[in-house]
Amino acid sequence: MHSEDLRLGLLVLDASFNLTAANSEAVRVLTYPHDPPKIRGLEALLKKKLLAYFENSAPVMREFRSVNRTYRFRVVPLDALTTKGNKGAFALILERTTSSTLVRVEAVMEAATRFGLTAREQETVELLLRGFNSNEIAERMKISPHTVKTFVRLVMVKMGVATRSEIIAKILDTSSNGLRGVA
Numbered sequence: 001m002h003s004e005d006l007r008l009g010l011l012v013l014d015a016s017f018n019l020t021a022a023n024s025e026a027v028r029v030l031t032y033p034h035d036p037p038k039i040r041g042l043e044a045l046l047k048k049k050l051l052a053y054f055e056n057s058a059p060v061m062r063e064f065r066s067v068n069r070t071y072r073f074r075v076v077p078l079d080a081l082t083t084k085g086n087k088g089a090f091a092l093i094l095e096r097t098t099s100s101t102l103v104r105v106e107a108v109m110e111a112a113t114r115f116g117l118t119a120r121e122q123e124t125v126e127l128l129l130r131g132f133n134s135n136e137i138a139e140r141m142k143i144s145p146h147t148v149k150t151f152v153r154l155v156m157v158k159m160g161v162a163t164r165s166e167i168i169a170k171i172l173d174t175s176s177n178g179l180r181g182v183a
Helices: 024-031 042-054 099-115 119-129 134-141 145-159 164-177
Strands: 007-013 019-022 062-066 069-077 090-097
Touching: 007 024, 007 042, 019 024, 019 042, 024 042, 024 090, 099 119, 099 145, 099 164, 119 134, 119 145, 119 164, 134 145, 145 164
Parallel strands: none
Antiparallel strands: 007 019, 007 090, 062 069, 069 090
16 A cells, blocks of 8 residues: 555553544544644543544444545554553554545455465556556556566456456455355
8 A cells, every 4th residue: 555545643542541642643633624733622632532433442443434534543552561551551543544445455355365366466456446557557566567467467367357347347346245256
């Protein structure tokens, strides 16, 4: 995944959801549409929002939507030794991605498993699904357009299809049908 697809926010909290540290992306996301420097009681507001997202329960992977964006929380428990005895402290990583990106990544992973795609073939398919042509894929993967075409042909053989469009259709069909109807 490329940087334009994913923005990361980071918060470090104790077991009571008290903020220990945060980066500007996390604060911006959680306070949108307000300007964080102008907010009085910023830490209290962030705690209130986080408690609402997690409904006063232990944090687990969650998604939430904000306008046209989807954010996903990843929870990382912190070792008590590094948090000065603050048992239960954790970090929250906020990943910004569109819903279609999440679906696309899952679909490519399913197809890679189902059809035995290599990591580079999987990367090629992901870029195909994003609408890139051979030259653009080559540039992103730092390989030649000829190598991209070779990867595409190998994927076609593995998937039993004859065109790039059929690769995309089969992957999207695999994703939406839970592998039903896939040869």
